[in-house]
Amino acid sequence: MMKRIGVLTSGGDGPGMNAAIRAVVRTAAAYELEVLGIRRGYAGLLDEETVELGPRAVANLIHRGGTLLGTARCEEMRTEAGLRKAAENIARFGIDGLVVIGGDGTFRGAQELSAVSDVHVVGVPGTIDNDLYGTDATIGFDTAVNTAMEAIDRLRDTAEAHERLFFVEVMGRTRGFIALSVGVAGGAEDILVPEIRTDLEGLSAAIRERLAAGKRASIVVVAEGDDAGRAFEIAEKLGHGLVMDYRVCVLGHVQRGGPPTAQDRLLASKLGAGAVRTLVEGRTGVMVGLMNGKVVETPFEQTWRNDKALDTDLLYLMKVLAR
Numbered sequence: 001m002m003k004r005i006g007v008l009t010s011g012g013d014g015p016g017m018n019a020a021i022r023a024v025v026r027t028a029a030a031y032e033l034e035v036l037g038i039r040r041g042y043a044g045l046l047d048e049e050t051v052e053l054g055p056r057a058v059a060n061l062i063h064r065g066g067t068l069l070g071t072a073r074c075e076e077m078r079t080e081a082g083l084r085k086a087a088e089n090i091a092r093f094g095i096d097g098l099v100v101i102g103g104d105g106t107f108r109g110a111q112e113l114s115a116v117s118d119v120h121v122v123g124v125p126g127t128i129d130n131d132l133y134g135t136d137a138t139i140g141f142d143t144a145v146n147t148a149m150e151a152i153d154r155l156r157d158t159a160e161a162h163e164r165l166f167f168v169e170v171m172g173r174t175r176g177f178i179a180l181s182v183g184v185a186g187g188a189e190d191i192l193v194p195e196i197r198t199d200l201e202g203l204s205a206a207i208r209e210r211l212a213a214g215k216r217a218s219i220v221v222v223a224e225g226d227d228a229g230r231a232f233e234i235a236e237k238l239g240h241g242l243v244m245d246y247r248v249c250v251l252g253h254v255q256r257g258g259p260p261t262a263q264d265r266l267l268a269s270k271l272g273a274g275a276v277r278t279l280v281e282g283r284t285g286v287m288v289g290l291m292n293g294k295v296v297e298t299p300f301e302q303t304w305r306n307d308k309a310l311d312t313d314l315l316y317l318m319k320v321l322a323r
Helices: 017-030 041-046 080-093 104-115 141-162 177-185 200-212 231-242 252-256 262-280 300-305 313-321
Strands: 004-009 034-038 050-053 097-102 120-125 165-170 190-192 218-223 246-250 286-291 294-299
Touching: 004 017, 004 041, 004 080, 017 034, 017 097, 017 262, 034 041, 041 080, 080 104, 097 104, 097 262, 104 120, 104 300, 120 262, 120 300, 141 165, 141 177, 141 218, 141 252, 141 262, 165 177, 165 231, 177 190, 177 218, 177 313, 190 200, 190 313, 200 218, 200 231, 218 231, 231 246, 262 286, 262 294, 286 300, 294 300
Parallel strands: 004 034, 004 097, 097 120, 120 286, 165 218, 165 246, 190 218
Antiparallel strands: 034 050, 286 294
């Protein structure tokens, strides 16, 4: 019978993680379960950094960015010795079930941990990249997109005032979900993503064509992992062929912070509660996600082995709307 569960956040932080922790703690209380918070992800699990969490400990938390428990990356968890130590600590803490909030690296660690211990483990998708199979959206993605969109709205004012081209770099080392969403929502003229090879000559020609048609300002959104390079590199490669003044703006980690949007708070609340219910009902080794409005479960390995498709139809729509 399950009596105590643990909860940790691991990998990159994202807005909404606190809302997920809150949902885990208060749902667990409804099932009369104790909750042990583990600080700094798997690193804190190995270093025995824990805190008891009750309903009052997570008061006024739903609107805060970052993570109450802190987060870190832990190379030691990739070793056999690290996994054994983690399993021993879980047994010592009396943890029957563990909720891990993070991305694919977090879930890989969870799967390996469950293989060397008796603990039941359930994952909650917390990453701004939205790159996990098995959920329509990940916690933090909507906030990151809205943060980047607000920046682009402001940059467009300057672009139009000075008749400039702006290259705006957003996060997305391997996937272009943020770039695609913010590019369409922000009215960008071009969007460069890792999934589609960038034709620099075609991009330069399109910019010149828009200029000849009377368009005096343009925004090009660049995912940081684009095959042609990062925003500064792309701008330098195009060089004088742009035939217009340009600037580069790298949004960077500003996309990770700030209060979560209502959408991320709702998602985190549903998934945090869903993770506890999954543990209580005896299931393990799965991520809880939201698909078509319903909470679903996906085995850990499928979340990173299966490819989450980018909606490339949006790229065509962007080109139509950018005329």
